[in-house]
Amino acid sequence: MQARISLDDVAALARGCAVLGTGGGGDVRAGAIAARRAIREHGEVPLVALRDLPDDALVLPLSGIGAPTVSHEMIHAEDEPVRIREEIERIFGRSPAAVMSSEIGGANGVAPVAWAARLGLPLLDADAMGRAFPEVQMVSMYVAGIPANLVIMSDVVGNVVTIRPVDGLWSERLARAVCVASGSSALMADYILTAGECAGAVIEGTVSRAIAIGRATEGAADPLAALCAELGATRLIGGKLTDLDRRTTGGFARGTATIEGTGDDRGRTLTLEIQNENLVAVEDGRVLAMVPDLITVVDTQSATAIQTEGLRYGQRVTVLAWPCDPLWRTPRGLETAGPRAFGYDLDYLPVEKINS
Amino acid sequence: MNERSLRIGIDVGGTNTDAVAIDEADRVVAKAKRPTSPDVTEGLRAALDAVLAELPDPRLVARVMLGTTHATNAILERRALGRVAVLRLGAPATTSVPPLSEWPDDLRETVAAGTAVIRGGHFVDGREIAPLDLDAVKRFLNEEVRADAVAITGVFSPADADHENRVAEVVRSELGDVPVSLSHEIGSLGLLERENATILNAALYGVARDVTIALQDALSVRGLVVETFFAQNDGTLMSVDYAARYPVLTIGSGPANSLRGAAYLSGVRDAIVADVGGTSTDIGVLAGGFPRESAAAVEIGGITTNFRMPDILSIALGGGTIVGRGSVPFSGRSVGYRIGAEALVFGGRTATMTDAAVAAGRGEVGTHPVPEEWLGHLAGAVRAADELVADAVDRVSLGRSGSGRSNSDRGDRPLVAVGGGAFLLAAEVPGAGEVIRPEHAEVANAVGAAIALASGRIETIIPTGGEGNTRARLIEKAKEEAAARAVAAGADSALVQIVELSEIPLSYLSEPAVRLQVKAAGPLAR
Known part of the structure; x- marks a missing residue:
């Protein structure tokens, strides 16, 4: 497995994420531009396996939610992931150790490289779908029976919203309402788990798989x-x-x-x-x-x-x-x-x- | 012939510059084809002179319409571009991708005279992202004094242009008469693509000025006092004043001109058009007399923009395409403008597709017979070329201009063959109906420029809920605005019509809304 995501890897990752998007998941181009810009600014992003993290290390799953027409026009603010990290530090009393993509298929597979670079964190070689799905409960953690009891959202102007929903249905309903109020685009963290809890509840190896898929067709x-x-x-x-x-x-x-x-x-x-x-x-x-x-x-x-x-x-x-x-x-x-x-x-x- | 009743259309192509003169009844009365010169302007003058020489009196010309590659070449060659101060109104949003990200380094260095992302812009629902920070605009402008032009792009400005307009006022009061590009006048939704087009537009003001002066010099030296118009990428015209403000819209006018010219010359409004040039064949679709437009992003000089260009499938097959002796009949290389010296039928030593077409009895061109030993290879090349064309026609013919379905979209459209190499095409093309070869087909692109309409376009977001007839009223307002823009571009206000209207629903909003696109067009005012 490769240790870092470089500028050169972003195009391959984007192509692979598009393949895993099964037609959906949003356009990978804007995420790739943001990822390259963040790598130039903050350096390459280490790619770590779950076993590389201590059991008690916090994993931060991130995804952009909202209307594609909107995120194509009102691009994310650079500091949206920083606000989410600050909120996690307030709640958990410590910082996350790695960022994870919630959805490897499509735009949300590429953009986490930019978010991880901005936070100076490694990216976990895993995601919560192994593909793209349209609804927030369609994630591996939900299948693994982990309750969706904490959702943190940040938006382009710097608002941070913490939701403590009673179940996945309310999580979807409330997150959607917040997203609309924030101008139909927001960054969301849900299922914030320790590396130990992630075992069996996330799909491992999907970032390096996406890069390999993208590389496979290069010059073939x-x-x-x-x-x-x-x-x-x-x-x-x-x-x-x-x-x-x-x-x-x-x-x-x-x-x-x-x-x-x-x-x-x-x-x-x-x-x-x-x-x-x-x-x-x-x-x-x-x-x-x-x-x-x-x-x-x-x-x-x-x-x-x-x-x-x-x-x-x-x-x-x-x-x-x-x-x-x-x-x-x-x-x-x-x-x-x-x-x-x-x-x-x-x-x-x-x-x-x-x-x- | 009435006094001052002629129009001249000029189209600058990669290989040739074509010119035609057209009378009041839209009949072609003179035509010329000259090689395109490296500086473009020389070839343009030569074509103009050749057409004028055929007219009884040049003073009969009232209007000149020009489709040119000056702007495209300036960007590709990084030549004569102005330095642009780039302002984006959108902070704190949009900061994850600053302006000019992903521009090729040399182009960025040539064009950028400083960038700033300033607080302002709007949400999709019309609220302000942040109050507009005009003080920051002033501070930025006082630091960046070396700019030739200013480009201003606000988030969701196609739906609400207020912030862009207010910043433009500040720029004018701070810097005086510097040209300003406003993104809502140039592109549609998609911030980065619209911003790129707006910056390119600002960088091209000097090029537009030079072309206008060169054209007007050429005209006045020849005793012509005429109105001049520029062709734009959707196949319509804009007045010279309008083109001076939106030079970027002149990019890619060639394919649109040839499609519109083919429609006019053939009298067919729904057709497949194959424009066969020296190095390539461009295949496009006419729907209702206008080019079908591409949905894909358009790259110019390595920069992604969101212009609406004709949906063109280009294949590497033209009159100058070189035919080899190997197992592959041709590789896509062309002798280009040297065809008159190099092709076998002109006594040269290179076998070309022109030779192949002559050998197949499709045209009588040249001065020499085709040498015996080439006949086998050339016949193979014709078969391969026919397959390539049939495949390309098949690809475009299933396309539809919109979401609607009609039988005319079902592959039985006629094929209109235009361009200097149109004789290469077979008498029957699988996937198309009748093959139409109109008179003057070799200068269809210049005809397209001469007969084009003037147009205006608007894109905005409107709520579809609300009480009573809000939606109908807003659509009516957008139609009026599009028509006003067409008139500003030179159209006759009495004859402007709405030629396109689309509503695309948006998801994830508190109240239902649609993205509305309206285009108006009309003949030039007399």
């Missing part, structure tokens, strides 16, 4: 094959995007994308059900992959991940699917983020079983 003669090999992914279809039906309901960008096969896949048609992220892939009424397994649409030539908003008619794409972390396949994992949690009446089947 066949970027798509290189990416598939790195991910251990199944190619569900290679073809052309021929239909895209978008609708915005309940705050989610929902839609259906249709991919018609070309080359070896000529004659086949795959439809992709999307709710911010790519959730279910269907061919002729048969499900080929479903959430919480990862489904990502990539450009066939460059193997670059294409986000839901970036899907365009006529694009030459390949749809990849690969297994999620085992934690999501437990009964509580599936109850939290399985197909039924997104309104699909499907019994979960692992992607590698369906396509064996």
Whole structure:
């Protein structure tokens, strides 16, 4: 495992986070710009494994929440993570030892590099999803049964809000209200745990995995094959995007994308059900992959991940699917983020079983 | 022919500068094609002279429309750029990424005359992030006296321009007559991209002045007293005064001009357009007579901006593309402007796609027959080129101009072939309907500049809740503002129409709101 995240690693990390974003998780570009700027200013960011931290060391999971249109315009203030650290010091009487990404997929996988650099802290090589999910309870700590009883938020003007919710539902409701009052963009810390408590409650190795995914396609003669090999992914279809039906309901960008096969896949048609992220892939009424397994649409030539908003008619794409972390396949994992949690009446089947 | 009834359109391309004269009935009465010179201006004068020479009397010309690459070249070559004092209104927000982050070092050093992030700007819901700190603006300006121009970008200024306008007033009272770029007049939402475009705009004032003077000198030396207009990236025109304020909008006018010219010459409003030049073929889509625009971010000289450019698929295939003897028929290299000397049909020693098209019987060009020993390779190159074009047409043809669906978007649009190398294209292209080859197709881009409309655009955020007809009233107000901007750019106030209106809902807000984009356009005032 590499010891530090350098300027040069940021682009690879961003590409990897986009792949793990499964179509959602927000645009990685702004986070990459902030990360490079922070590394230039404050130096490279050490990347540490959970076992490198003492059991009682505090881990600070951070994520940006709010509307993507807003965070694209009203960019984060540099000191937002500093305010959160100060509040943690007041509450716990000590400082956090490392920053952790709450969501490796998309923007929240890259931006923590900037936050860790600003705080002078290492980044933990782990996250709480191993991918991207749209709701705050869809995290590994919730699946592990850890109560969401403390949420700290800071915003662009310097406000700090500490919430002590009674459960995950209230956590989501109150955090959302604070976010709206703060101008629809805020930085959030939840599930602040010790390194000992993190064991089994976070998904380890995901930052170095994202960097490896990003590196795999660099200079590869066949970027798509290189990416598939790195991910251990199944190619569900290679073809052309021929239909895209978008609708915005309940705050989610929902839609259906249709991919018609070309080359070896000529004659086949795959439809992709999307709710911010790519959730279910269907061919002729048969499900080929479903959430919480990862489904990502990539450009066939460059193997670059294409986000839901970036899907365009006529694009030459390949749809990849690969297994999620085992934690999501437990009964509580599936109850939290399985197909039924997104309104699909499907019994979960692992992607590698369906396509064996 | 009535007195002073002619218009001249000029389009500066990578290889050639084209010019046309058009009469009152929009008929082409003269045309010329000259090589683009390294300084751009020489080639422009040559094309202008060639067209004027064909007219009975140059004094019949009333207007000149110019689409030029001066601004693009200035940025790419870091030449003649002004030094810009950069002000962002947004602190304490936005400090995680300061202005000019990720600019190439040499461009930043050329352009930046100091930056400051000052307290001010707005939230998405219209509240102030912080009261505007005008004292900080004054302190900054008194330190940065060496700036040629000032760029001002406020958070959410497309929805509320008040802070940008107030800072502009302070700049004028402190520094006098220095040009000021305000971001809400230039770009849409997306702070960093809009800020980049605003800074580039401020850096280009000197270039705009030089081009205007060069053009007006060239015109007055030739006895022309005319109104001049510049083409912009969406295929519409702006008056010379307007272009002097928004020079950055002249970047990328070429593809838009060729699409609009193709629409006019062919009489088709929905089509695929292939503009075949010397080194590349640009394939775009016309929807309702206007270019379909790209959703992707546009990079200029290594800087990301959020301009709306025509959605163009460029393939490395043109009249000068070199054909080899290897297993790959061509590699994308071109002989460029040397085609008249190097191609086989001109007695040269390099096999090009022009030779291949001649050998395939698609055109009669040149002075020499194609040598026997090349026929096999050239036939292979034509097959490969046809496949490349068919693939590109197939890619763009499934696209749609909006969220709506119509049969005309379903791949049966005609293909309009324009540009100097249009004869390269096959008589039938899979994925497209009829292949239309209009008269004057080789100068379609200059025609596009000559017949273009003037336009104005506005983007804002409006609440959709509220009582009664608030939303309708705000949309009406935005339409009026867009129309007023089109008139300011030169459009006839009696003929301006709203040509585009889109509402995109925003999430995570206390009350429902939409991002509203309105574009108005109309023919130039007589």
